[in-house]
Amino acid sequence: MDEYQWIEGIVAVEAVLLADSREVQTIFVGQERFDGRVARLQQLAQSKGVPCSRVPAEQLAEVMPGSTASSVVANVGTRRMIELRDLLNFPRPVVFMLDGVEDPYNFGQAVRSLYAAGIDGLIVRPRNWLSAATVVRASAGATEFMPSAVAETHEAIAAARAGGLSIAVATAEGAQPMTEFNLVGPLLLFVGGEKRGVSRAVEAAADWHVGIPYGREVAYSLGTAAAAAVLAFEILRQRRAGR
Numbered sequence: 001m002d003e004y005q006w007i008e009g010i011v012a013v014e015a016v017l018l019a020d021s022r023e024v025q026t027i028f029v030g031q032e033r034f035d036g037r038v039a040r041l042q043q044l045a046q047s048k049g050v051p052c053s054r055v056p057a058e059q060l061a062e063v064m065p066g067s068t069a070s071s072v073v074a075n076v077g078t079r080r081m082i083e084l085r086d087l088l089n090f091p092r093p094v095v096f097m098l099d100g101v102e103d104p105y106n107f108g109q110a111v112r113s114l115y116a117a118g119i120d121g122l123i124v125r126p127r128n129w130l131s132a133a134t135v136v137r138a139s140a141g142a143t144e145f146m147p148s149a150v151a152e153t154h155e156a157i158a159a160a161r162a163g164g165l166s167i168a169v170a171t172a173e174g175a176q177p178m179t180e181f182n183l184v185g186p187l188l189l190f191v192g193g194e195k196r197g198v199s200r201a202v203e204a205a206a207d208w209h210v211g212i213p214y215g216r217e218v219a220y221s222l223g224t225a226a227a228a229a230v231l232a233f234e235i236l237r238q239r240r241a242g243r
């Protein structure tokens with residue numbers, strides 16, 4: 001059974017409608033907001049058969065307590081996923097798995113960069129952030145468009161091996177610079193969370209340990225969102241260079 005929640009922000013609501021990524025029960029728009037973008041959203045909702053109502057600010061505050069800025073909200077179901085085998089069956093796929101990311105905002109920011117760079121898909125574990133309202137807004141709606149599948153880490157590795165994908169892990173220790181690898185796919189690339197990183201099992205299973213070259217000696221690593229962005233746009237660079 002679907003679990004419903006409220007998401008806020010016209011960008012997030014528009015993305016859910018355009019991507020057909022969730023069931024949308026209803027949309028509320030603040031009575032005080034009148035602009036062309038809201039008019040287009042209302043037309044889009046009508047074309048999808050989704051009720052879109054003008055409501056007073058008090059009603060918005062009831063459904064989104066604590067929100068201070070949003071004048072557009074929607075009641076939505078959980079994120080729809082695709083099958084893992086279908087995700088890995090894209091032509092020369094490059095698929096990311098964000099392993100151990102504990103902050104939904106960082107997760108959303110990472111997916112925002114992955115989608116912009118043209119990464120083919122995302123694998124998430126059964127307990128993940130994809131359905132969280134915070135993530136939709138943090139990613140500017142990108143999480144709704146990114147092809148995504150659910151799998152445990154060992155299942156993703158096994159399926160990738162069976163599908164002929166190389167397996168890489170982003171790490172700061174014992175890694176070769178990312179520019180020395182052919183990253184255009186087929187590839188499954190793990191990026192770890194800021195606290196725990198990737199698991200030892202994933203590091204042991206990886207064919208490649210990929211590092212991000214830094215411009216100076218520092219005593220820290222890039223955060224998850226920044227590392228994912230750097231790696232994703234290096235992949236885009238290599239693809240455009242015809243590597």
